Amino acid sequence: MINITLPDGSVRQFESGVTAMDVAMSISEGLARNVLSAKVNGKVMDAMRPINADSDVQLLTWNDDEGKATMWHSSAHLMAEAVEQLYPGVKFGIGPDIENGFYYDIDFGDYNISDADFQKIENKMLELAREKQTYNREEVSKSDAKQYFTKKGDEYKLELIDELEDGQITFYKSGSFTDLCRGPHLPDTSPIKAVKVLSLAGAYWRGDEKRKQLTRLYGITFPKKKELDEYLEKLEEAKKRDHRKLGKELELFTFSQNVGQGLPLWLPNGAMVRERLEQFLKKVQKDAGYYPVITPHIGNVNLYKTSGHYDKYGADSFQPIKTPIEGEEFFLKPMNCPHHCEIYKSRPVSYKDLPLRLAEFGTVYRYEQSGELHGLTRVRGFTQDDAHIFCTPGQVKDEFKAVMAIVMKIFKALDFKDFIVQISLRDQEDRSKYIGSDENWDKAERAIMEVAEESGLDTIIEYGEAAFYGPKMDFMVKDALGRKWQLGTIQVDYNLPERFQLEYTGSDNEKHRPVMIHRAPFGSMERFVAVLIEHTSGKFPLWLTPEQAIILPISEKYQKYAEKVLKFLNNSEIRARIDDRSEKTGRKIRDAELKRIPFMLIVGEKEEENNTVSVRKQGEGDLGSFEMQQFVELIEKEIETALDTN
Template sequence: MPESISCMIQPLKSKSQASNSKTMIKITLPDGSVREYAQGSTGMDIALSISEGLARNVLAAKVNGKVQDASLPINEDSEVALLTWNDTDGKQTFWHSSAHLLAEALEALYPGTKFGIGPAIENGFYYDIDMGEKSLSQDDFKKIEDKMLELARQKNEFSRKAVSKADAIGYFTEKNDEYKLELIDGLEDGSITFYSQGNFTDLCRGPHIPNTGFIKAVKLMSVAGAYWRGDEKRKQMTRVYAITFPKQKELDEYLHLLEEAKRRDHRKLGKELDLFAFSEKVGMGLPLWLPKGAMLRERLENFLRRAQVRAGYSPVVTPHIGSKQLYVTSGHYAKYGADSFKPIHTPDENEEFLLKPMNCPHHCEIFKTKPRSYRDLPLRLAEFGTVYRYEQSGELHGLTRVRGFTQDDAHIFCTSDQVEEEFMKVIDLVLYVFKALGFENFSAQISLRDPENKEKYIGSDQDWEKAENAIIKSAAAKGLPTVVELGEAAFYGPKLDFMVKDALGRKWQLGTIQVDYQLPQRFELEYTGSDNQKHCPVMIHRAPFGSLERFIAILIENTAGNFPLWLSPEQLAILPISEKYENYANELFLRLQEVDLRGYVDHRDEKIGRKIRDAEVSKVPFMLIVGEKESAEGMVSVRKKGEGDLGMMLVEQFITLAQEEINKNILRF
């Protein structure tokens, strides 16, 4: 057991002993069990009472939803979770503490360094520093890493101390660190804490891990420039990115995943496989789909169109623009502001059009094109609609963050009695899409209103409660593994977001389903009920892919560009050994086209080995080699990517082989 932990842990008194001297409090653990402890017991005390093994691994404690040091006292009945490396909050605490260790190492190696902020991020942490005239490069990384590990081995405790604002100002004035002084200026007296470990003290709210000894593996990842507080008018600091782990093995595995991620990067593969491109003249964040990429998109669209037709959806098409009044009515204009909606100029100065940022207002207007009856409901309208949203240039990233993207959008208009049934049918459709495309490792996030900040949302509490209950009940009925996130709802309604884990263990938000009582009211939609009275329908928004661009990016990375045969833009390459067999190759190509097998004939004057290698690099699933014997006997020699030579077979045998693989992999909805 680390010394710093063992010295903190005191044997707990028995309940009878404690009750004689201290007030007892009730602690509810994540499994629902309730235990009694003396008032003032710490998270570490609770861990030790469960097992020494747990205590050795506790990094922090979550008390009534707030993460704090495991050494802080708990003085009232509380819900307590003990956080380890296996918990997201545990990792975040570990990495924030590692940022302090990095700062300690930098201060020791480069005296006079000034420090900005050092938060944990999704993977690791960074610290913004000002080294004056000095500069930092990758050549310095090893020295800094070694110093961090040297300091970590000292197992110095992270000690917390409350300080007055005057004392905090005095400390950093003496240290001549204007960045910390600026941060202190925005803090209230009585709310300021310092954390110290070894010879380093920092302004920090915490929490932190018990001691530096938990940090066993360190890797500095990169350095970059970062303006202080994100203001380009302020000084540019040096941002040092790093990551740490409690075991060297975990760092090695992480670095291997990074290399694998580079190999699978959709931007790299998109270029190599001729799927998509970007042009500065066209505009940043506006992808150009090349022929192979367009074929891939078309296959995905047709796949979902077929499923939607069988599920009772009707296709619609709406314009790429809409009048300003459309978005004023929907509430989007007021919510996202004029900065997000740029006008499109026309010769008539009285006209004001906007690029379409979403399809739902257009679909509301389609509902209004004629009187509706309860017999018409549910009405399911589907569109592959391209929308446009302004993203900051620094946030654009390949296909995952673009300014123009196509949603596999649909809106279901139904009665309130039909909401749960329709919602469950959409869940079925999303699950079908994920299974057919190999995304079977996922969780579902129920995104609800923030009850403390209701002014962010439109609509009555009653409507929100009905919408939220419909989602919760539908997800439970389908047996979905779910987590609830408060404050993640859309401004007009709650939603169910599908978080997919890819081959590298990364999580992505793909499909989404939303229940909306608000837009139908804002657009004054109505139908005649069985009681011959007018009623307002409920609207369900859904997009199983989310957006084609983002979905394809994740699909490329998940498969490393090795698409299933039914989806592959080019399913086969016909490789004649020499020009003497090109006529046979061309006849074969036409025969395969007749049965909807796509590919090309490699007419280049290259040796067959080069043609095979190039087809492999292009990730073509099948290579059909034709020479004298194949031509004479109406056969093909077949190679399959990843499996090698399958031998010679009749053309019809190959067609059967390919079609069986397609039928095996593409499911029917």
């Protein structure tokens, strides 16, 4: 007999070889029906795997993330089986579960699959799922595994097997499909009641663009049809918050083929939002001891040879522009740091001048691959809220912390709560991607790790994500569709000061090398505004929004009074306008609501008599009657609360 400990601490005795499913059955049949897999001593495995020793067992259902993962991974196998039956001879890459569903990378050979095939695949999957196919685990020797896939002619699986150790290889069979797989899987296909093949995309085998491109089929499954419908509806809702859609509707920005791909044109509304963000940060930076600088949009090629950008990115940049007579070459600047280094060098620096903080909203141009461009989040010309802090090695930590405080201040002012702090370090295996000595890198990485530790923020570490000149701390947020984007970034750099031979005179009267901190709290104005649009679905905070209030006269008779109200608001620095169209009030309200104007001031006979305004808040409705000064105070208070970041 063995002891099985359940999550509530209770212990039950079973014969050795009991399965998690048996355990579930002993509790209730209903529970057993919902079990997808089980966590045994912290490891997720098949509910049908025998347990031979005392163990902690947690039964996993659709309510557990791991349970969902099991279901989706099994669904990937089901989709593969359906595809194999419909298109015999296809070969399979990998088919994992992902955050929302699963995918399978498939080599369809000559067949040109398109989304017209989805329905057919879905129907086949449902048909197979109804057969209640069991997922059978089988341990196989390396040679048997290779023999199976050699016979099948699946070179992708053979490549995967080659990298596995003999004795560690398992197959899972379900219906007519056998896959090389670690598991775990569902007991059988019966929980899969609703399926959707979502999209298809090319995906390089093993993520290597030099290798063959397979077709990646994305899908998702649910135990209930209703849940699938809800999921699809949620996706539709998310699309409504897409910044590209809202950017058009609210007239924030646009693109023109005549200007060029990835080169955003900011419309007046968008420019107003962006300018206010810039003003906000400028004030914060002024208080934090930054000096503004301004540098040109191009720089001599030699500047980038010095910085190392030329070697690293020269071939993948917009190519240099040349002077007609001398033939001198200039790059559109892809970064502001080389220019700022030259500013540092413009005069001798004493340790008393440090930290020197040079800030610039610098527009940079990068040649991004055409397939990568995406609304305002990935563009070819964008403005960084850049600054470079030159300091002594001893000042690095305090400066780094001060920058983090600025990032937090901004996130708080804009109510960004959902962000990930990522520490991006060197690739542990391949160091050829980086410039600078190991010693400098170690110093920089250590500094960031220490600051992160002391900050108490939850951080994740990603190896291989560092910039080529130094490690960084990135602030990541998700967009409406769950895609992750990097916004703010703070980078510690010992390398560029060396390349540019930056120096300061210390108190010992000797020359020393400063350390550079690159930082951009917003990251890029374009990307930040994009994410802000999606997070607020276009309802910008009151202090940012282009129009804070709109005055809606009930009829032309109250136009004069409306003008009086407007004048009062303008004198109080409130951005407002009158909707003087010959439309009914209901219509004016509807249009203002759709334009996300925070406050609607309805004025008619009543208001004119009492010298008041009727206030309606966007998305909330009627707030009642206010005196003008009262309304101004309402707005001022809301802004003050939002910007009170201390």
